[in-house]
Amino acid sequence: MKFIDLQDVEYIALGAALLGTGGGGDPHLGKLMAIQAIKQNGPVQLFDPDEVPDDAVIVPTAMMGAPTVLIEKLANGEEVLRAFNGIKKYAGKDIYATLPIEAGGVNSMIPISVAARTGIPLLDCDGMGRAFPELQMTSFHLWDVSATPMIIADEKGNTVIMESINNFWTETLARNICVTMGGSVMLSIYQMPGKVLKEACIRNTLSLSAKIGESILTARKKGKNPIKNLLEVTGGFELFKGKVIDVLRRTEGGFVRGEAQIEGIEDYRGKNLKVQFQNENLIAIRDEKIIASVPDLICIVNLDSAIPVTTEAIRYGHRVLVLSIPCDPKWRTPRGIETVGPRYFGYDVDYIPVEKLISEGGNHQ
Amino acid sequence: MKFIDLQDVEYIALGAALLGTGGGGDPHLGKLMAIQAIKQNGPVQLFDPDEVPDDAVIVPTAMMGAPTVLIEKLANGEEVLRAFNGIKKYAGKDIYATLPIEAGGVNSMIPISVAARTGIPLLDCDGMGRAFPELQMTSFHLWDVSATPMIIADEKGNTVIMESINNFWTETLARNICVTMGGSVMLSIYQMPGKVLKEACIRNTLSLSAKIGESILTARKKGKNPIKNLLEVTGGFELFKGKVIDVLRRTEGGFVRGEAQIEGIEDYRGKNLKVQFQNENLIAIRDEKIIASVPDLICIVNLDSAIPVTTEAIRYGHRVLVLSIPCDPKWRTPRGIETVGPRYFGYDVDYIPVEKLISEGGNHQ
Known part of the structure; x- marks a missing residue:
């Protein structure tokens, strides 16, 4: 391009x-x-x-x-x-x-x-x-x-x-x-x-964004499952599938802060996931265990179309997939973690890369 | 100079x-x-x-x-x-x-x-x-x-x-x-x-300030009453003499706002005066009647020395003279009044020049 x-x-x-x-x-x-x-x-x-x-x-x-x-x-x-x-x-x-x-x-x-x-x-x-x-x-x-x-x-x-x-x-x-x-x-x-x-x-x-956008918009035309396609293109991990059952959101000090509560469906029935955000999604907590955190990417998309759902738009009843994509290696350095790791945002936990968290089943808060 | x-x-x-x-x-x-x-x-x-x-x-x-x-x-x-x-x-x-x-x-x-x-x-x-x-x-x-x-x-x-x-x-x-x-x-x-x-x-x-400052600092040396001297030099009017009995003051939104309550002494025994301020003194209310307001100057000075008392320093027990000095004619134009008159500061009254207020004994709020 x-x-x-x-x-x-x-x-x-x-x-x-x-x-x-x-x-x-x-x-x-x-x-x-x-x-x-x-x-x-x-x-x-x-x-x-x-x-x-x-x-x-x-x-x-x-x-x-x-x-x-x-x-x-x-x-x-x-x-x-x-x-x-x-x-x-x-x-x-x-x-x-x-x-x-x-x-x-x-x-x-x-x-x-x-x-x-x-x-x-x-x-x-x-x-x-x-x-x-x-x-x-x-x-x-x-x-x-x-x-x-x-x-x-x-x-x-x-x-x-x-x-x-x-x-x-x-x-x-x-x-x-x-x-x-x-x-x-x-x-x-x-x-x-x-x-x-x-x-x-x-x-x-921008070229990665174009590739992701194309994969979302054209998966169906090509007879592919949009979610599977999205995970392939992004190198992301599936964290959860569920229905949004509650959203807390307030605009203060120039930010929107809040939390989305998601109740599991399909393979995740009986489980729950919380995603907390400050403009962006910061942390995903599945059954009380941290399963992904900044600086790794936590993305919420529509379960059928794979269209991203933003923090100002997410609301009760949305059926969503939550995925996480490993962040750029620049963010995984000590200075990167200090700048945008979970502690900077007030979480009293060490950063653990999402691929490790997933293989270990999450980290207790 | x-x-x-x-x-x-x-x-x-x-x-x-x-x-x-x-x-x-x-x-x-x-x-x-x-x-x-x-x-x-x-x-x-x-x-x-x-x-x-x-x-x-x-x-x-x-x-x-x-x-x-x-x-x-x-x-x-x-x-x-x-x-x-x-x-x-x-x-x-x-x-x-x-x-x-x-x-x-x-x-x-x-x-x-x-x-x-x-x-x-x-x-x-x-x-x-x-x-x-x-x-x-x-x-x-x-x-x-x-x-x-x-x-x-x-x-x-x-x-x-x-x-x-x-x-x-x-x-x-x-x-x-x-x-x-x-x-x-x-x-x-x-x-x-x-x-x-x-x-x-x-x-x-600046030359007027120097003249006022000199009159305050040298009145005693010259055997003069500092207050009388000050009123002469400034062309000001005496509004009140009293003892500060209460001060409300809060710092908010980058301003100090509040009110000083003054209880009359000497000729003003039995009377009271309120001065309300936003950084500067805005309005003087004597026995519930407005006796001076912006843009005319409302000044509070120490009763003995004629030293000015600022809104952040005024406190219980101060014995003070309150005086008012007519403002510059530029402020008494329609645009001047619109910019700094009592209504701009939230008082639902017309501006009346201090010399008129004094001759009429004040204006009901």
Whole structure:
């Protein structure tokens, strides 16, 4: 895939929503933005990170906010251009390419829209290989890339340029600004030279998303079982099948936090599974044992269609499959675990890779 | 006064604290910053606004935050230079001079410190002729000067540049950023050309402050009654003499809000006065009748020394005089009243000038 066309957008939005592990935005909203931009400006060039010159500057573009807000408060498309053009002006440098900061139904699409509207290439990589709720939770952060100077732009026309002393302060300040601006905003963040990107990024996020999306959408046509197909394509593990019997969800401090309770069906009859989330799914607990946790991906999909279910959309009665996909090896390093492991999110347990948890039948909390 | 020396600083800090009507910061803390800067760099040149070329750019510098926080969380002096130098760089223009955004024990002193450290002149004017709690409450705002681009800098090293769509959004965003940064921050704000300044500013704030401060500090030496002297110098009216019997005060949303209850003594025995404040004193109610309100100045001073008492320092047992000074005519226009009149602060009454209220014995709420 050297160009992203309208069909690719469909696939990527869906596949990235799966990698978004419940967060990263609704794929339907995301793809509307990208489709409009491509219809107006033509297909987007997709470059491999290795095609970026070492001294060229790249900047990821993204939407920030609680998923529950994103689905109510839509972007008008101008604010992300303001964020992108602003960083170009502020840094006094040409921007060679853009890329997603994370995988997700909206956050895979924003940079496609920016690339289409500005004529620059999109890079086949991101900073998470999934979605995480906070701005410092990127592989760029593990490589000591500063998130700032960053630009935050809202749909009303307000713009903030931030220079912070570290990426935790960036998160704290930007989260509050985001809430004050109405709960969802557009960002340009983590500008860096090509040389750093090549080491620090997580590769193939968009091509993997396209492959996943295609597998979901075309399995039936090819006479395949969509779930089996999905597990093959992602290298994921089945954790549970069941019916959602309760969802607790509240939007606070710029995040949606909560828990979904799932009652087992088929092979899982008599068992239960809890998935707790902060924008993204953080931990899966089966019959009181942790069966998967961050940074491994915990994905919830419709049991029949394999379409991903996001944390703002999951509700009583959904029949779902819960699967887990091993995270990128960058997250399994000591610094990776410190940044996005279960302890960072308040769980008093060590991280155990999902493949080990499954073979051992889970870990007592 | 063509130069501000250490003696002038003492006078200005005290006089500006009176004009600060309870807010604008503690004069003792304020003068420490200015004294240190003048000791290191020499006296500061004081210019009249008319000495600024029409096309020269000026920028007020200030501290923002709840007075209860300002007295606990001191500035290190570098953050305001970061705010000042940042705006110079961002605007790509030389800054000709600085000035206070408001009168106040700290906010009269910040620009003195900036002027001393950068070698630029200070201007004998401000944007309020008193202090007000919110950023859009300036005479500059009445002249449609944009508060942005503005810079917010904290003592940790974080910097935010803001471009907002109007001065109310500036206030909303900056207030939240201020709270997130710890409750007090330094600003450069309302940059404008000399031509606009000359029309929009409130003049003689610093020379009037110096005159007031001198009258307070030297009355006794000259064998004068400090209170009588103060009323003469300010053109103010005595509203009440009494003993503070209760103070309600809470710090919330970046403001200190509350009420002081004062029981009458001397001529006011058997009467009572309530002063309600949001950083600054907003309204004075004597025996259930409004006797003075914003935008007129309501000042509380020690009954013996005439030293101003700020809203974060006032407490049970203080024997005080409450006086009111008519505000600058700019505030008595329809737009002025709309911006800072009693209705803006939630009081369901029309503004009546203090001299009229006094002659009529007050206005029923």
